[in-house]
Amino acid sequence: MSRRRFAAATIALLLASAPAAAQVIALTGGHVADLEGKAPIRDAVVIVEGERIRAIGPAATTPVPEGATLVPLAGKWLIPGLMNMHVHLALNLPGASRIHDETPDSMALRTLDNAQKSLMAGITTIRLTGSDAGVDFTVKRAIDSGIFDGPRIHTAGASIVPTGGHGKLEVDGPAAFSKAVRSQVKAGATWIKIGISGGISDTHGDIAASPFTDDELRTAIEVAHRNGVKVTGHTGSPDASMTAIDAGIDCFEHGYFLTPPVLEKMRDKGVWFVPTIVVTQPGARAFYQKIGSPPWYLARVESVGRQHIQSLRDAIRIGVPIALGTDQYPWEPNDGTNATVREAEIYVDAGMSHAQALRTATIEPARMLGVDGEVGVLKPGYFADIVAVDRDPSRDITALRTIGFVMKGGKIIRKDD
């Protein structure tokens, strides 16, 4: 090959490997809801370039670039993709359908399947609060690398507990806790989950038990924070919660029995609350029956449920920062809709405004995760994670039942006719 022909071939190769110009999509004819419940942008145009939003505004003042692919969404309401902050994608609860001795490869497939069903339901970001065998890291990497569609995943890896506690990674003593936290961070955890009290599904002990020693709790939280990772605690215990707040915890899950003094302290210290209220309310009964839950479990759910909803009402009244999470699969059928939507509806029943409930599924989780410059609102520069519904959900949260369009990172995942 002559030198000139070699150079030409090299240039051709370089051109072939240069990234294609980012695709431009224009979503037209929809209205963009305001997350504060203020005036929406009516007849809006959203210009999406590659993965991100390039422009957003009224059609009259937002030109559509030549060559853009037009996606008409006339009369639909556009909101940020929903975010669910308490998810287990390979859930395995007590019941007739419980899977015994599941292998990690089968668990990984279930995890991926449930991740994809969640995305189809309009949940574009999830936080995993306890997974097994490292399959969460595998599935997250596969989605991030573009091999599979799926939501953005933030994960806590395995839930860390003292022996006998509510979680899978059992360790004892401060040194073992620091090693367990470090091992999860090394594997890719961007949160740490600890079980600071018992759980509804435990077959021993008390939900309100407080099994950590103060040293164990302080060490786990300190080591996580030294690695730049936040810590959340599964809690059904006011005592354990108080100790954990003093030790610097960032977030609580469930909060079945959170008392006003604990909630006031959470508000003052900015500790987040992820209620997962759906799991103890009547809408979940059909799910427990479907999986063949034993009577003792159903009775426990019902008795815990009465205090759980009171904790949520108090948290809303006191002004604790709340991010939506379900514990059920985000897409799991619940009361005629799915768990994510039902969770937001119950927040309104418990005292939130509709706009406030919508924020718990969008901008509030983004703030909690520290990605509020990337997702959670529809603005230029943000990822184009967008869903469309039939009515304005900032005025009527039940509009989330009508999700018919889902875009994640500029890619159309779902568009119903």
Ligand SMILES: [Zn+2]
């Ligand atoms: Zn959970």
